[in-house]
Amino acid sequence: MDSNQDRERGSRRARPGGDTMAVDIWAFCRDRMVAQGEIALSGLERLSTLLAERSGTARWEARGRLDAVAGRADQPVLDLVLRARISVSCVRCLEPVECQVDEARSFLLVADEETAEQVDDPDSAIDVIVGGRRFDLAALIEDELILAIPAIVRHAHCDGPDGVSVGEGAHQADAPPTQRPFASLGKLSRGDLDD
Secondary structure (H helix, E strand, O other), rough: OOOHHHOOOOOOOOOOOOOEEEEEEHHHHHHEEEEEEEEEEEHHHHHOOOEOOOOOEEEEEEEEEEEEEOOOOEEEEEEEEEEEEEEEEEOOOOOOEEEEEEEEEEEEEOOHHHHHHOOOOOOOEEEEEEOOOOEHHHHHHHHHHHOOOOOOOOOOOOOOOHHHHHOOOOOOOOOOOOOOOOOOHHHOOOOOOOO
16 A cells, blocks of 8 residues: 555554664554554564574564543554464474464553553453654564464374373373382371381
């Protein structure tokens, strides 16, 4: 869609500049701007340490708007859509598992942390974050990709290291008995220990 069509719909394209993709988020929301692009996963330092494979990109789109939120009119809101395929290590075999990220989130922007704490509602579908004149869209995208990684990632059917089966139907009969270092204390208190 070209910029003339954007203006007819009441929005403008933003051109984030520099490595940080910094924008004036207040103007971005006030002018109902739209920005989109792709970002290399390998360039997101915090995220890349969690990945099994660092190749690939995330596609993103950010839209600014003003809306009534938390009982207040014309509040700056940022809508973010993320799509990516990220590869993380299986907790069983440590081989890569591909996870699909398809997220759409909305954020209420406020001026400072104190306001964020006052306005934040855990039951609300909209998150509260602190905005600024040099708001780093790349940092927000990275945060959301990190949060999108499942807590436990594993293959549906998986063999552990060296072919040791740990999937469904695995036998644990060969496992050593569980050692309970304080089990004898109960016997001692009851006088059950042999001399």
